[in-house]
Amino acid sequence: MxxxxxxxxxxxxxDQGKGTAIVLLHGFLxxxxxxxxxxxxxxxxxxxxxxxxxxxxQSDSLGYVHKMEDMADAVHQVLHDLKIRxxxxxxxxxxxxxxxxxxxxxPEMMKxxxxxxxxxxxxxxxxxxxxxxxxKAVKQNYVAAVRMSIxxxxxxxxxxLLIDEIEWVKNEALQTPLQGIIxxxxxxxxxxxxxxxxxxxxxxxxLILGKQDPVLNYEENKEQxxxxxxxxxxxxxxxxxxIENKVELEKVLLDFLKKL
Numbered sequence: 453m454x455x456x457x458x459x460x461x462x463x464x465x466x467d468q469g470k471g472t473a474i475v476l477l478h479g480f481l482x483x484x485x486x487x488x489x490x491x492x493x494x495x496x497x498x499x500x501x502x503x504x505x506x507x508x509x510q511s512d513s514l515g516y517v518h519k520m521e522d523m524a525d526a527v528h529q530v531l532h533d534l535k536i537r538x539x540x541x542x543x544x545x546x547x548x549x550x551x552x553x554x555x556x557x558x559p560e561m562m563k564x565x566x567x568x569x570x571x572x573x574x575x576x577x578x579x580x581x582x583x584x585x586x587x588k589a590v591k592q593n594y595v596a597a598v599r600m601s602i603x604x605x606x607x608x609x610x611x612x613l614l615i616d617e618i619e620w621v622k623n624e625a626l627q628t629p630l631q632g633i634i635x636x637x638x639x640x641x642x643x644x645x646x647x648x649x650x651x652x653x654x655x656x657x658x659l660i661l662g663k664q665d666p667v668l669n670y671e672e673n674k675e676q677x678x679x680x681x682x683x684x685x686x687x688x689x690x691x692x693x694x695i696e697n698k699v700e701l702e703k704v705l706l707d708f709l710k711k712l
Contacts, residue, residue: 453510456533458526464510465503465530469495472563472712473539475527476502477547479569480636481601481625483509486544490694493702498709501539503530505550507632518635520553520643527554531561540564540712542705544694545667546636552646555653564712565653566705568660569691571673574645583637590633598625598633607664607690617695650680657682658708660701665691683708 453464466484474494478486484502494500504511506518506526514522527550531539540563543551548570555562575583590597602622603611611618650657659682663670668691677684685704689696 455510456530458529459514461506461514461526462510462512463503463506463526463530465501466491467499467501467534469497469499471498472709473499473501473531473534473536474709475531475539475541475551476500477505477527477541477543477550478502478508479543479545479547480640481508481598481628481633482544482547482621483624483627485509485624486621486694489698490702490705494705494709497706499536501530501534501536503527505547505636507635508628513629513631513635516631516635516638517642518632518639520549520639521557522639523550524554524557528558528561537561538563540566540709542566542568543570544568545570545691546640549640549643552649553643555649556644556646559653562653562655564656564658564708565649566658566660566708568701569662569665569668569693570659571668572645572647572650572676573673574643575641580641583641587634587637590630594630595626598622598628601625604666605691606696607662607666610689610692610696614695621692621695647676650677650682656708656712658685658704659683660685660687660693660704662687662690662693662696664689667691 507513541551
């Protein structure tokens, strides 16, 4: 693991392989270990940078609200240190929100974008309420709230099939400090709608959705790419494509990267 500083805050990252830079950004309650299957596959052909976002993994918290723009600026600091001028971004869930914030702030650095189980749209009123409830729950019973949040990301049948993997994800999630959890939830509540990027970006974009995603409604999320050049790939499972659809995901990403 390597470290840099952003606003006097420690940011952790890994940097492996050679070639076109691919930046992998994890989701909420995750960290860069979520890429343990995918990164080694990509590293054979590309330079792969995995970053722990603010308040997650080995990166410290910056404050009590981590806006997506703050997280994007911390990512920018890492790329600046590595002298990377252009990269393809792959963002899972919250990592997708951060990738979109980055695309808005630093459009000239974008070579391609993959939104994995993610959306360009802002939170609905209902989602904001759910986040507020989740913050209350995690303050009351941290372990129970985190464990339940993770189980709810998988399709129902996979909750039975992938018991060991889910346990591993829960254990990683439980290393996220309370401040990191709350600050990310508060930041996601405030995030802007960035659907316009999907319509006008000059670089290729891929959207990966799960048909049985318990968090992001499949039909609603398909709407955001109507009349755009965005490529859609649909898996039959839940919110955790990197685990539920591991093999298919590798193939889809390698195919997408090959065309860039």
